[in-house]
Amino acid sequence: MTDFLQLLFSGAATGSVYALAALGFTLLWQASGTINFAQGEFVMLPAFIMLAGLSAGLPLPLAFVATCGVAVVVLGWAFKRGIADPLFKFGMMPIVVATIGLSIAMRNGVRAGFSAEAHPFPGLFGERLFTLGGVTFTAADVGTLAVALVLVLGTQAFLQRTVTGRAMQAVAQNTESATVLGINVPRMIFYTFAINALLACATALLVTPVYLAKFDMGESLGTKAFFAAIIGGFNNSRGALLGGVIVGVAENLAAAYISPAYKDAVALVLFMVVILFKPQGLLGFKEVRKV
Amino acid sequence: MKHLSKLGAVAFLVLLLVAPTMLKSYGVYLFTYWLIYVIATMGLNLTVGYAGQKSLGHAAFFGIGAYTVAILMQHGFSFWLGLPAAVLLCFGVGLALGFPALRVQAIYLAFATLGFTTAVWLFIRNEEWLTGGTFGINNIGRPTLFGQALDGALPYYYFVLAVAIVMAALLWGLLRSPWGKAFQALRDNPIRAESLGVHIQAYTLLAFAIGAAYAGVAGALFASLVQFIEPAPFTVAASIMMYLMVVVGGPGYFFGPVVGSAVGVLLPEWLRFAQAWYMFVFGAAIVVLMLWLPDGLLSIPERLRAKRLAREASAARAAAAAALTPNITQGAQ
Numbered sequence: 001m002t003d004f005l006q007l008l009f010s011g012a013a014t015g016s017v018y019a020l021a022a023l024g025f026t027l028l029w030q031a032s033g034t035i036n037f038a039q040g041e042f043v044m045l046p047a048f049i050m051l052a053g054l055s056a057g058l059p060l061p062l063a064f065v066a067t068c069g070v071a072v073v074v075l076g077w078a079f080k081r082g083i084a085d086p087l088f089k090f091g092m093m094p095i096v097v098a099t100i101g102l103s104i105a106m107r108n109g110v111r112a113g114f115s116a117e118a119h120p121f122p123g124l125f126g127e128r129l130f131t132l133g134g135v136t137f138t139a140a141d142v143g144t145l146a147v148a149l150v151l152v153l154g155t156q157a158f159l160q161r162t163v164t165g166r167a168m169q170a171v172a173q174n175t176e177s178a179t180v181l182g183i184n185v186p187r188m189i190f191y192t193f194a195i196n197a198l199l200a201c202a203t204a205l206l207v208t209p210v211y212l213a214k215f216d217m218g219e220s221l222g223t224k225a226f227f228a229a230i231i232g233g234f235n236n237s238r239g240a241l242l243g244g245v246i247v248g249v250a251e252n253l254a255a256a257y258i259s260p261a262y263k264d265a266v267a268l269v270l271f272m273v274v275i276l277f278k279p280q281g282l283l284g285f286k287e288v289r290k291v
Numbered sequence: 292m293k294h295l296s297k298l299g300a301v302a303f304l305v306l307l308l309v310a311p312t313m314l315k316s317y318g319v320y321l322f323t324y325w326l327i328y329v330i331a332t333m334g335l336n337l338t339v340g341y342a343g344q345k346s347l348g349h350a351a352f353f354g355i356g357a358y359t360v361a362i363l364m365q366h367g368f369s370f371w372l373g374l375p376a377a378v379l380l381c382f383g384v385g386l387a388l389g390f391p392a393l394r395v396q397a398i399y400l401a402f403a404t405l406g407f408t409t410a411v412w413l414f415i416r417n418e419e420w421l422t423g424g425t426f427g428i429n430n431i432g433r434p435t436l437f438g439q440a441l442d443g444a445l446p447y448y449y450f451v452l453a454v455a456i457v458m459a460a461l462l463w464g465l466l467r468s469p470w471g472k473a474f475q476a477l478r479d480n481p482i483r484a485e486s487l488g489v490h491i492q493a494y495t496l497l498a499f500a501i502g503a504a505y506a507g508v509a510g511a512l513f514a515s516l517v518q519f520i521e522p523a524p525f526t527v528a529a530s531i532m533m534y535l536m537v538v539v540g541g542p543g544y545f546f547g548p549v550v551g552s553a554v555g556v557l558l559p560e561w562l563r564f565a566q567a568w569y570m571f572v573f574g575a576a577i578v579v580l581m582l583w584l585p586d587g588l589l590s591i592p593e594r595l596r597a598k599r600l601a602r603e604a605s606a607a608r609a610a611a612a613a614a615l616t617p618n619i620t621q622g623a624q
Contacts, residue, residue, distance in 0.1 A: 035398060055621055086582055092398060093345060094581045097538050101577025104570060113566035219527070223409070226402050261417040268406030275399055276391045 005135045007252045015248020016148030021201045021225035021233070021277060022240035023152055024196035030172035030235060031192035034084045035096050038103035040222025042075050042197070046204040048110055048212045051119055060122060068201045076197040097266040103218070123209035139226035144206050151202055152241050155195065161236065168192060220264065227267040231274045233284025242283055246270065319444040323516055326451045327509045330458050332536045332548035334505020336412045339534065339540030341471065342498030346392065348404025349599060350532040351380045351411035352503040356510020358415060361428040361520050370434035370515060377507040385503030389496045408530040415522045422468030425522030431514050451512055458508060463545070465501070474498050478543075504571050535577055541587025550588050564602030 023040055028034045036042070041220035046067045078101055083102065087094045096274030110165040159165035170178040179185050203221075211217045224247055232243025247267045255263040274281060311319045335349045359380050362372035397551065415422045433441045434450070441447045465471050473494050476484040485491050514520050532555055540551025555574075562569045581591035584590060 022525070082579060083582075090585060094585050096345070096398070096401065097535070098578045098581040100535065101574045101581065103574070103580065104531075104575030105572075108567060108570035108574060112571055114569075163323075223405060227406065230399070230402065259417075262413055265406075265410045265413050268403075268410050271406060272391055272403065275403070279394065279399070 002134045003256070004253075006137075007256050008133070008249055009137060009145075010141050012245050013145040013148075013230075013251030014252065015245035016152070016241075017207050017244070018221070018247055019152055019241045019244025020148050020199050020206070020230045021221055022244050023155060024199040025225050026229045026234060026237050026240050027155075027192050028196050029229075030237070031168065032080075032084055032088065032189050033092060033095075034088075035092060035099070035112060036196075037096055037099040037222070037249045038106060038218075039200070039225050040218025040220070041103045041106040042071075042200040042218070043151040043203045043207065043221055044213075044215065044218035045106060045219070046201040048114060048210040049120065050204065050208075051213050054122070055245075060124075064201065064205055067204075068198055071197040071201050072194045073198075075200060076188065076194040080193045080199075084193070085155050087160065093097065103222070107218070114215075116215060117215040118212040121208040121213050124205065140209070145257070147202070147206060150272065153200065155199070155268035156237065164188075164191065184235050207260050217226045219265055226269055227271045230281055231270055233281030236281070239281050239283040243281070246282075303333045307452060311445060316444040319448050320516070321446045321450050321557065321560055323444070324449075324513075325552055327362065327512050327516060328533075328536065328552040328556050329548050330396075330451075330455050330512065331506045331509035332533055332540070332552050333458060333462055334502040334509070335533055335543075336502075336537050336540075336542060336548050337465075337474070337505070338499050338502030338561045339537050339542070340547060341466060341478060342474040342495060342502075344400070344499055344502075345401040345534075346404045346499065346502065347527075347530050347534055348388070348399050348530035349502070349506050350525045350527075351408040352385065352506035353402075353510040353513065353529070353533070354411055354415060354522075355358075355381050355384060356507035357525070358428070358522050359507070359509040361431045361514045361612075364431055365428055370511075374508070376509040378504045379507075381507030381510075382500045382504040385500035385510070387494060389472040389499040393492060393495045393499065395429055398587060405530065407529060408525070409550055412522055412526055423521075425521060427519055428514075429519050431518045431520065433515050433518070447516065454508065454512060458505060459545075462505075466545075470494075470497070475543075478623070493583050508624045539577070539580065539587055540623065541589035544589040547587055554588075568617045 024042075025036060025039050029037055039083070049070055050063045050246045052062070053066055054060065058066065079102075082086075083098050085093060087098055123140055124147075127138040128139040130139070130142065131137075157165075159169055167178070167183045168188045168191055170181065170183055171185050172192075174183055178188070207221065208217070227249045228243035229240050230240025230243070231246060232241065247270060250270055251266045253265050254266045263279060278284075294487065295298050314322070324433040331353050338344050338346050338349075357378040360370065363373040364370060364415055365375060388403070388407055389400075392400045400460075418424070419426070433447055433551050435441065438451065439446070441450050466474075473484065473489045476487070476489055477491060477494055477498075481491055513524075534564060536551035536555040537550070539547060540547030540549065559569050559573075565572075579589070584594070586593075
């Protein structure tokens with residue numbers, strides 16, 4: 001039983017990281033119809049920028065803040081202006097293909113220009129262990145889960161409680177009526193891209209100590225984020241959290257009780273079951289098909 | 292124009308027949324490799340370019356085809372049993388995978404097939420009793436045809452070329468049949484197609500499964516070409532690469548896969564000295580291609596023609612206006 005609880009908890013910690021990546025993914029989708037296949041690389045790049053900052057002698061918090069700045073410009077603004085905006089009018093697939101190209105370019109650019117090795121990354125929470133009722137928690141799991149939860153719920157609160165957040169939601173729901181109401185639509189969409197970039201930086205900070213900084217670290221993370229987003233409900237940002245945690249927990253339990261070799265197939269199986277029975281996702285709502 | 296493209300096709304075929312005789316055996320090997328990718332991406336072009344289904348799982352079917360042939364031949368069966376088995380298995384798995392995935396929006400298929408590639412890759416890597424795991428399968432033989440062993444590089448090349456031409460002819464026939472028209476109708480406007488009596492689910496499923504079967508053929512030929520298979524060529528990255536080959540060549544252009552596979556298979560070989568940066572440039576080129584030429588390389592002639600026509604039309608308008616102006620000025624006096 002304690003084993004089970006331990007697995008459940010560390011699964012939830014991994015899942016909360018998937019949820020962070022998935023949240024940015026759903027936000028982009030809602031606001032601008034962009035499906036970002038480079039989402040995993042959007043986490044990989046900040047990890048390397050932080051690493052560069054650390055090796056230049058910056059302390060981690062400073063490196064993180066600097067990385068956030070760079071990410072908002074490069075992964076937020078430049079990505080929006082360079083790829084998402086010009087391709088928006090052609091529908092979904094050109095953006096998908098372009099972001100696939102972007103992910104290949106980012107991955108191989110880092111590999112060729114920086115390093116093909118895996119680099120260690122300092123952990124945030126130390127190596128301590130807690131024991132509670134016979135169940136052992138690692139400080140890293142507790143810290144990751146806490147930070148990820150705060151970020152996801154904080155983003156939720158920002159979207160629901162602030163004027164800017166509500167304006168962003170209005171844009172996501174109906175661009176035309178948002179324009180009529182005097183909302184600066186392009187700016188709100190930019191905010192979404194900026195939030196996605198910031199969430200990616202936070203994900204990098206949480207995940208890199210475990211995954212290590214490597215040019216292809218984004219590959220599995222990106223795929224898990226898609227699956228988490230769809231399982232939870234693609235058009236509901238609360239779904240990302242639920243989907244991420246479900247995927248993380250299910251993976252951990254399957255690895256322990258079924259077969260560790262097939263851990264990476266768990267998300268796929270869940271995804272197939274969900275789209276068979278509830279294609280809009282667990283928390284999603286049906287979108288009416290327009291003729 | 293039509294004559295010109297016919298002439299070009301014949302010249303290209305002659306080149307394919309003659310060129311390998313002048314190459315060293317590695318060159319012939321590469322050309323064979325390329326043709327196998329042409330067969331695989333032809334199938335994907337049917338799925339993606341003609342039927343409009345975004346499949347990112349082609350390398351999985353390619354792998355299923357390769358391993359089916361390899362395992363059967365390992366147990367003493369002939370290539371000629373392995374090939375149809377590979378095709379049927381891919382077709383069947385295509386139907387089974389497509390059934391849930393094709394029920395929902397297009398983008399879900401992309402994710403489902405992406406995950407499917409991972410699952411197949413994991414299976415190949417983990418089930419050592421069947422697939423040899425990471426050690427792979429060694430000593431896969433080459434087929435014999437009419438008592439003639441196809442062991443040499445050149446005979447096998449001609450064999451693959453013959454298969455490629457047969458597969459291309461079949462695809463050509465299929466695209467001109469009512470089925471092919473239905474696929475394209477579906478891609479262009481699913482709702483109209485449905486209202487004209489095209490059964491959407493049946494046809495999308497069929498296009499997907501036929502595309503998978505093409506990958507099965509290519510996989511079978513691949514196993515026999517490289518004679519040693521392991522999980523590495525069947526990863527998610529390989530699936531994505533095949534999709535990009537179709538996109539680069541031009542989805543929905545019959546010869547798109549020929550061009551796309553050349554970019555994906557032959558070009559990296561020539562640019563080997565820049566291997567790591569090649570993929571960086573390739574990725575960046577995909578982004579640029581989407582921004583400026585979303586219909587692929589083969590849409591360039593059409594683009595140029597459209598531009599020329601537009602220029603001629605505007606020149607004609609200008610000439611007509613110029614011819615008209617003196618009259619107007621005279622009328623004013």
